[in-house]
Amino acid sequence: MVFSNDDIEGIWDFSWPGHGIGHPPSSSVDFTTEGKLSFDSFLPELDPTLKCLMPGIPLGIIDPYPIEIVMQDHQILFLYEHFHMVRRIFMDGRIAPDDWPVSLIGYSVGHWEEKTLVIKTTHMSPDNYVWTNGMPFSGDKNSYVIERYSREGDILLFEAEIHDSVNYKTPYKVSGQRLFSPDMNIYEYECLPDFAGAGVI
């Protein structure tokens, strides 16, 4: 079957590119003073996923589990196997209501730039993280995340910029790819709190 490059509907497995999971080494991250202090004082119990909470955004952008993308006229759904996370990417031009509550998942709007899906996410929680090694995320009202997804055959390339001037002098960037896997199953992901800390908290 031949797919259009702007047809990204279907199941996509996580794919491990040669460069690893797609986060920069912490030594190359352009921290602010506050960001470096936060990173150095990270405690595992602050990681939401160690409390059976969904990773949210930006932490969940690089998530080594399959996702299913459903394209509708007014929105694109990202359905993550991991923690049953659901994202609604509004494509109809709406903007976030002023009173939209901050959350792990935030509020996402998207548009197409030729064959690339561009998503902007705001309203994320200060409880979130950029990466589980303690890479911080402030949840400051001016913070936002830009994701770009583009299809090349059976590969979905993605990259993201985390704009969080409280913690990073320049945007923190991640990248990766997923493999089109139409025959893959999306499993239930029940998280048992008694096993979440796993001895680290």
Add this chain to the structure above:
Amino acid sequence: MSHHNTGTYFDTSQTIELKVATAISFQVVNPHTKLLFVLNDSEGNEVEWWGATASANHLRRVGITNDLISSGDKITVKGYPSKTTDNLLFVTTVIFENGDYADFNYTAGGIFKSVTY
């Protein structure tokens, strides 16, 4: 951890090998699978250890389920020691008495015959 940054919590620069242990329980669950076992220390006392490893969803995809290890099984356990907690490791491999082994790497792991180990 499967999703979590293993190197944050475990010393991935070294692999320890614990033999011969006796399995107490093996629970393939999310977010982390748990292996409880006992090991005799140098004075012959039984010491309880436990191991964390990949999630149930990841292990299911490489054919590892609760049936892999039963209470009482004699096993050798390999993995990365915890940076903070005594008698805890991140399990990478379990070797059985017949030499067969389970590799818990969730992208290339599975259950293998001893001839390939």
